[in-house]
Amino acid sequence: MTTTNPPDDHDDRLDRIADRNPSRLGVGRAGSRPRTQTLLEFRSDHGIARDAVQSHVSDALVEEMGLFAIQTLVEDKDAYLARPDKGREIAAETAELLREECQQSPQVQLIVADGLSSTAIEKNIPDLLPILLDGLDQRGLDVGTPIFVTYGRVDVMDAIGEELDAESCLVLIGERPGLATAESLSAYMVYGPERGTPTAKKTVISNIHAGGLPPVEAGAEIVDLIAEMCDKQASGLDLTAADREFAKG
Amino acid sequence: MVFNPPTDAGTLTSVGIDVGTTTTHVVVSELAVESAGASGSEKLAIGDRTVRFRGPVHETPLIDPETVDIDAVAELIASDLKTAGVAPEAIDTGAVIVTGETARTANAEPLAYQLADESGSFVVATAGAALEAILAGQGAGSAAYAADSGTTVANVDIGGGTTNTAIFDADGVVETRCLDVGGRLVGVADGKVTKLADPACTVSEAHGLGLAVGDPVDRETLSALATAMAGLVIDSLLGPPYDPLTRQLSIGSLPDEPQAIDSIVFTGGVGRLIGEYTAAAEDDPFAYNDLGPLLAGALSDAAADTGMTVTRLSEDLRATVIGAGTHTTQLSGRTVFIDLDLLPLRNLPVVSAGSLADIDDSDLTAAFSTVLSQATQRYDVRDVGGVAIAIDDVGDLSYDRLRAVAASFAAALQDGYSASVPIVVVTEQNCAKALGQLLRARCADWPLTVIDELAVSTGSYLDIGEPIAHGETVPAVVKTLVFGS
Known part of the structure; x- marks a missing residue:
């Protein structure tokens, strides 16, 4: 068996390329297989990704962030993965509870949902949420009762927004983890939420994590976008259409 | 960041003007603004640089060996830009560089500023042998x-x-x-x-x-x-x-x-x-x-x-002017905090706070006070139109840390800086929008701009242009001005 391309034999130029990219570049091989080190790292990253999907956001964080906790129609993780439709809907009793316990008709309804990475919520929300709330307050926007949703999909914001008659809705949700990072968060926003709103009408900021868009900076960026959404009464492609130059004919 | 196709960002028309010891030339280039990666959070960068117009080589007009004929140079440049078919309004960015012995003539500085002013809204004036050397190497390839x-x-x-x-x-x-x-x-x-x-x-x-x-x-x-x-x-x-x-x-x-x-x-x-x-x-x-x-x-x-x-x-004779036209402009990060009324800002002296990573929250106000007093001692801030404070490292990019940085900076500002004189903060980390929002909450009326993902050091000068690429980034030029030295 021969080992080729050991890392200490790298050309400087290969190092520079590898350093610019989170992919597993120039890791070498042992015969026709990955090196032991590479295989172990791969398995470890895969384990982290699986944990991100399977674990739950801690009650302590939900409480610390002052979130009102509810659950979708989904009853456990397996059902969550198998039935995306159930992750977008809430039970009639839950809707009733929301109307009783949460502020009605807010300008901005804020939702945190575990999605496919509870790790993303644990890692990013503590820095993102406070600057977001600061900023929305500075802009004079009326923010309703922030909600935490267990087993939530992006479009659960349509159901919650509709039930609470929110002017706009924002969901901070864990992204499907990969092998480069398992802690990436997305922010989806919609103006005039109602069930069945197409994805094209939603605005998104993705790749929020320490190695991407830092959560604290993302919070300030979301403030700007929500302010623009409320100002122009639009979201998604409707919001950016004016900025785009489509070739006609 | 918001998803925009990479092609969305457009191009900048950039002019380079080199007034040298012997010759004066103009080039006009197109700079393509591109997103570096697919994930959307990377900063925009200048990608392809295409030289669209190479002006003829003129003898630099002199009144006497110590004095450049500013009006004659301005005429040559105006006529070249006309030949190139580029109106000053169409020029987004660029640089006038006064090089060689010409940089040491009596009127080099007014020459550079006049030409910069006449050549477009964000054309900047620069000089200095080291800068010339670097631009030539970049322009030549x-x-x-x-x-x-x-x-x-x-x-x-x-x-x-x-x-x-x-x-x-x-x-x-x-x-x-x-x-x-x-x-x-x-x-x-x-x-x-x-x-x-x-x-x-x-x-x-x-x-x-x-x-x-x-x-x-x-x-x-x-x-x-x-x-x-x-x-x-x-x-x-x-x-x-x-x-x-x-x-x-x-x-x-x-x-x-x-x-x-x-x-x-x-x-x-x-x-x-x-x-x-x-x-x-x-x-x-x-x-x-x-x-x-x-x-x-x-x-x-x-x-x-x-x-x-x-x-x-491929480029030899025009290396410096091509470098001046294509390599002086940098782009800030994509999430910035800007006061549109302040831009463009020109020739802001930079004072660096260095890295704050090892300074505790409670000592930040003292650190910023020191930096601001250095700034006010070195420069008449009212006279130069403000200063830029560079922060190499704010420390942890956490909400608590940024709030402490903002509170300390605001306290130091109110204590040791002329009221209502513009202040610019430049960070290397991607945190301008967050820091800007936190600062704005603490000094509501101060003319304030925060930009990020740029490295600047004490003694350099900073120009910041109006936002480009759908307001996602601002062009910036970091300069070392050494006129007449």
């Missing part, structure tokens, strides 16, 4: 060549008055080495020596050549002078140790450590002659009424003796 080949390349830009060397390796500029050696330090007309600038006299004396203005042209003596000058250029590349004469003619200080160089690229007016040095130049070495062809020949021989490879790239 030496920087890209070093990066692609992974080798160390010395770009030696030799014009009429100065030789500006920038050494590049795969990661960028390593250092600069600049000398008072150039082709127009000696003037020749009608068989007589008509000009012998101070550095040429110094070399002549040191080598006992006894040259003087009015002497009949003696090819052998002038060849000896050219050989001596070429020797100094090579000495500046090989040293230390340096010939005492090299030190005497150096502009700024020379590096204390030798630098291994794989290849040399010669650019500038004399640099181009090295490539074109032929039997014709041999027959009539004074075709340009100066020492240029002889100096080029001597350099070619001297470089060959060093064993370094002499490499030719």
Whole structure:
């Protein structure tokens, strides 16, 4: 068996390329297989990704962030993965509870949902949420009762927004983890939420994590976008259409 | 960041104007603004640079050897831009660079500012031998060549008055080495020596050549002078140790450590002659009424003796002006906090707070007070229109840390800075929008702009243009202004 391309034999130029990219570049091989080190790292990253999907956001964080906790129609993780439709809907009793316990008709309804990475919520929300709330307050926007949703999909914001008659809705949700990072968060926003709103009408900021868009900076960026959404009464492609130059004919 | 297709960002029209010792040129380039990656959170960057118009080479008009004819230069440039079909309103960015001996003339500074003002809304004025050297190397393609080949390349830009060397390796500029050696330090007309600038006299004396203005042209003596000058250029590349004469003619200080160089690229007016040095130049070495062809020949021989490879790239004569037009502008990060009423900002002096990573929250106010008092002692902030405070590292990018930074900065500002004078904060980390929002909450009425993902240091100057690419980024130029030094 021969080992080729050991890392200490790298050309400087290969190092520079590898350093610019989170992919597993120039890791070498042992015969026709990955090196032991590479295989172990791969398995470890895969384990982290699986944990991100399977674990739950801690009650302590939900409480610390002052979130009102509810659950979708989904009853456990397996059902969550198998039935995306159930992750977008809430039970009639839950809707009733929301109307009783949460502020009605807010300008901005804020939702945190575990999605496919509870790790993303644990890692990013503590820095993102406070600057977001600061900023929305500075802009004079009326923010309703922030909600935490267990087993939530992006479009659960349509159901919650509709039930609470929110002017706009924002969901901070864990992204499907990969092998480069398992802690990436997305922010989806919609103006005039109602069930069945197409994805094209939603605005998104993705790749929020320490190695991407830092959560604290993302919070300030979301403030700007929500302010623009409320100002122009639009979201998604409707919001950016004016900025785009489509070739006609 | 919001998903926008990478092609969405558009192009910038950039002008480069070089007013040199001997010649003046204009180039117009298109700079493509591109997103570096697919995930959308990477900053925008300038990608392809295409030179759209290369203006003719003009003799730099002078009123006398110490004074550039500003109006005549302005006319030449206006007429070239007209030929190029570019209206000043269509120019997004660019730089006027006053180079070589011209940078030391009495009116270099007003010249540069006037030309910058007349040439478009965000064309900036710059000067300085080190900057010239770097721009020439970038314009010639030496920087890209070093990066692609992974080798160390010395770009030696030799014009009429100065030789500006920038050494590049795969990661960028390593250092600069600049000398008072150039082709127009000696003037020749009608068989007589008509000009012998101070550095040429110094070399002549040191080598006992006894040259003087009015002497009949003696090819052998002038060849000896050219050989001596070429020797100094090579000495500046090989040293230390340096010939005492090299030190005497150096502009700024020379590096204390030798630098291994794989290849040399010669650019500038004399640099181009090295490539074109032929039997014709041999027959009539004074075709340009100066020492240029002889100096080029001597350099070619001297470089060959060093064993370094002499490499030719596509841009030589116009290297500096192309560098000025294509490599001065940087882009900030994509999430910034800007006050549109403040932009464009020009010539803001930079004072750096350095890294704050090791400073506890409770000591931040003291740290910022120190930086602001340095700024107010060095500059009349009201007079210069504000200052830029650079922060290399704010520490942890957490909400609590940024709030502490903002609170401390606001406290220091209210305590030790002139009210209502603009303040700009420049961070290297991606946190401008968050820091801006936190600062705005603490000093509501202050004219404030925060930009990020730029590295600037104390003593440099910063220009910030109006937002481009759908407001996602601002163009910025970091300069080292050394007019008249």
